[in-house]
Amino acid sequence: MCFQQKMIHSLFLINCSGDIFLEKHWKSVVSQSVCDYFFEAQEKAIDVENVPPVISTPHHYLISIYRDKIFFVSVIQTEVPPLFVIEFLHRVADTFQDYFGECSETAIKDNVVIVYELLEEMLDNGFPLATESNILKELIKPPTILRSVVNSITGSSNVGDTLPTGQLSNIPWRRAGVKYTNNEAYFDVIEEIDAIIDKSGSTVFAEIQGVIDSCIKLSGMPDLSLSFMNPRLLDDVSFHPCIRFKRWESERVLSFIPPDGNFRLISYRVSSQNLVAIPVYVKHLISFKENSSSGRFDVTIGPKQNMGKTVEGVVMTVHMPKAVLNMNLTATQGSYTFDPVTKVLAWDVGKITPQKLPNLKGIVNLQSGAPKPEENPSLNIQFKIQQLAISGLKVNRLDMYGEKYKPFKGVKYITKAGKFQVRT
């Protein structure tokens, strides 16, 4: 009988053309051929996004994620929590992103030794060891152009030779001895609106996915508390481990010793319909005539309640039906492209000015002889509104304890479209 193997046995990185470009085995070597089951599923799924995340094979399970055009395929052998594996794989991808600036095949191949060292450091016998970027960076220094030049001259290495201090403290996310000349703390309140709008323009579903991303460069061991004008908005929140949960429960204040650098402080969800304002409306007329191999397309986008802020960065993408051959459209603003292979129409609108609403109008040509498409395409809208958190969330104040200096503080708000779809 096979020995018990907890967690991830092996990891394969596979690019979109199906090449395995990196493999790492934490125990015995598993043959690449196990990936054939993955390729089979990939073929069946047609679209890369549709490959199921858990695949069973006669002797193993393959749990995969798809990130930045790379499949991270892990091989496991016994019962493990799949979320555990998926979370870990995302953490691996995050770490690559953090170390190399991008999580791409080239970046990984260029830094293969560091990648190997990282993977070894992150997982031991299936137990995640160090996944906090702060700790990893003390163990294995990220590559920089300067360092590799210095290393090659002095012969020193990119491996830290002392034990990271944070690893065992009660605040594993922060390293000791942080020093900055300029002490700064920035918070970005980013809200994304997920919505489904039906044909008639009424909202089927809408919610806000918000996050507060922080960039904290403070010396020493600062202890921060962040309070809100309207903390009651936040009733469904996920916290970074640094946040003291008790304090939040009793006082609705975020109290924490922050990690050093960039991190996500909280993420939250506002689902109560009346709090979710929809900042744009779309007027649309898409129709195909019976037996005429052509159709009409007419879409106008306008601003709704935008609280005096400009809606910008507006982009509309539409997956047109397969029968569409090409489109002859005129845009009053911005430019559009239609890809006859993928049938994707993309209209880059830019900023919306209420005086002159952007409109895209014209003729859709169908393949001759093709039947009239049954389904009308959904419109996918992207937009951005600066200096506004659409839920109304507002930071009240930030206080710092434990250190003497006066930090520079800043809060920025931005609202974006998440999965924002208009059915036609």
Place this chain on the structure above:
Amino acid sequence: MTDSKYFTTTKKGEIFELKAELNSDKKEKKKEAVKKVIASMTVGKDVSALFPDVVNCMQTDNLELKKLVYLYLMNYAKSQPDMAIMAVNTFVKDCEDPNPLIRALAVRTMGCIRVDKITEYLCEPLRKCLKDEDPYVRKTAAVCVAKLHDINAQLVEDQGFLDTLKDLISDSNPMVVANAVAALSEIAESHPSSNLLDLNPQSINKLLTALNECTEWGQIFILDCLANYMPKDDREAQSICERVTPRLSHANSAVVLSAVKVLMKFMEMLSKDLDYYGTLLKKLAPPLVTLLSAEPELQYVALRNINLIVQKRPEILKHEMKVFFVKYNDPIYVKLEKLDIMIRLASQANIAQVLAELKEYATEVDVDFVRKAVRAIGRCAIKVEQSAERCVSTLLDLIQTKVNYVVQEAIVVIKDIFRKYPNKYESVIATLCENLDSLDEPEARAAMIWIVGEYAERIDNADELLESFLEGFHDESTQVQLQLLTAIVKLFLKKPTETQELVQQVLSLATQDSDNPDLRDRGYIYWRLLSTDPVAAKEVVLAEKPLISEETDLIEPTLLDELICYIGTLASVYHKPPSAFVEGSRGVVHKSLPPRTGSSESAESPDAAPSAGQAAEQPAVIPAQGDLLGDLLNLDLGPPVSGPPLAASSVQMGAVDLLGGGLDSLMGDESEGLRSDVGGSPAMGGSGFTAPGPAAPAAMGAPLGSGLGDLFDLTGGVGTLSGSYVAPKTVWLPAMKAKGLEISGTFSRQVGSICMDLVLTNKALQVMSDFAIQFNRNSFGLAPAAPLQVHAPLAPNQSVEISLPLNTVGSVMKMDPLNNLQVAVKNNIDVFYFSTLYPLHILFVEDGKMERQMFLATWKDIPNENEAQFQIKDCSLNADAVSSKLQGSNIFTIAKRNVEGQDMLYQSLKLTNGIWVLAELRIQPSNPSFTLSLKCRAPEVSQYVYQAYDAILKN
């Protein structure tokens, strides 16, 4: 300068070149060479030939180089065990290094080298590292114990590492605690019987404290470990829940789901009247919904788990319907799961919204998704009566689109709607008939034919329609053929004058021209029935059909309860217990939800009550195993069942008697309309589950397959230690299958008498009385020695324990498996059937000790081909303990010899029917696997004797 340069070595003599560089004097060059080797390794190139050269680079004070070499070693040590030994000295030395980083690295790498020889060198360094002053080293060493246990479990036990590991649970550093817990859980998994994680209120308290302080991954291990704990009362359960709830706000979804598992499990113990119960319910919804805004892969796993949670406690998410609405760019695997949950949450309050959504989905591009959406509309109609009309009209709209697969799917679900609401929507039949020609899928054709047959009297040209199908009879799939046969017989019974020719034709097609036994059998039965007694035929074929249940593809409650204990695991993704699919899961312990201990127990049982109520409303439940029924019907079960709601079932019984047997396919007929439902549309009540009814309890009754049965029931067996080993009770007949009667039980043998220990539980809403029991003929003639005595009627939610004495003088028929026992239990409501497997050792008689001489002679006498060999794994008893343990169950040791350090036990036993079994048991002191050789004149019993051995020794 990037690492890609390491890939660009010249093809020619690559290995040779690397070899030279590895042996270079320059440190820098060496390091570069090792990096090249690692680079080749990352793309799966075999660089194992360089093993000795790389190992030579190990002795260095350069940490980076050391790490790289260690990386290499871990990959290849297994294929080069002899070479790996060369590295041992350096490892041992590094374990003493002043730098804790190096100490930890060394002990960690050593553990990864899965070579037997290395383990003996590992023990001393590991022992030191487990007590190292630096917590980083201790935490690494804790994991190393688990690794070593993988390689050599015995060694770990002998060296006392397990105790050290247990001590680490009280370590001052939370990271060490978390890793110790993780290591112990992993070891415990492969050793289910060892009481490694001995959880008590004190250790639980320590774990809960560590939970707040350790890393996210550690939290997952601790939560998973907590989930295995059994609080002693509801107050303890509540206090644990209170301390676990903050984890629901963690950013790591795996932490959240593990916390949900603990809460779902312990919630079972809380009384619903408690304020806290309501608070907890409210707290569970937001984190589950939040999981749905994560990456699609996480969403998928979350949705599979939510599917279970919604079935167990629909109230948690009943207001969150909208988050399950499908977005067009969701991956297909997310879409399908969301749709499933939408149906489960559909209720009168939200049905309008749901229907509008489903209609939207039915016009999407993806075919699989569209089909499922159409089917979902049908399921809504069946689930929410008020919406049925709207659903039907939506389906008709969809049929008008003429999109082929939409039409077919719609017809399949409309058939189910007809079943659920007879005489209500038949006006749409005309529309359906228009689409007859476009149906090309068997399921849709079968559904349409069923409709035509069922409503033949209202369709003027029913005979023409069916005749048109008959033309291509041989090209149809079996499903369609069977349906067509039944439909035409129905038509004939309804309009006998015009259709005589048609029925002749189909009967001869089915019986003479077909190779399919099912079809032939059914044809013959109809033929005989029609020719001997048309009145009876009418009663059978046109009998009132049982209603189909509202909820579909519900997971069976016992399985659901088990799966709730596995939230977050692969089992929860596949909706199967781990024992069903995990390789090498021989030792998997079945988990079960804790019993409710709240004060209002009698009024509770919230999970069983609705389903039992539902079952009780159904006029008839069709047992799934027709042949079992056939055999059992000839037994006298006392007065026939009666009462108005049971009319349909007694009609059936009558019909069965009339036929005298072979009603197999007739039963098939009744369920035919239902069997075609596979794939997600409503199935019928009683036997609607995909697994054949009695098979499930039988599997659970198997003493081996279930391992320990129920962890928490262990105490139950203690009282009977004096007699043979008694397996814990398992559920034989779930309440769902028996109109609210749940039967669990086990077998025991004490001083020469065999007993069947039963617990009957009434989970229905009505009082049960008039119990009786009968066994079918079986391999060893087991039969009740006394009637089933239940003195008072059994009130709802009441249980009664009965010990039924058995004898072995009943009639004998060889069963497969040999120890299969089919049982019929009757009460005032109905007759129920189930089958179970009994452990063979209840048949081992007290005078089974053979004379020594006799033994030797018999052993020689029995031909060698009758000898069977088995392995009894993971048993740590010594020969004497084994001997006395087996003697308790009437397996007698006749002689003991010691041959070359191995103990050989020679044993005998006798079965109630006089069959002797001789055994030779070989025990090696260092090996936890015993070898059992059995010789018997009836070799077919050997396997079951082995199972008995295994069960006795492991308990």
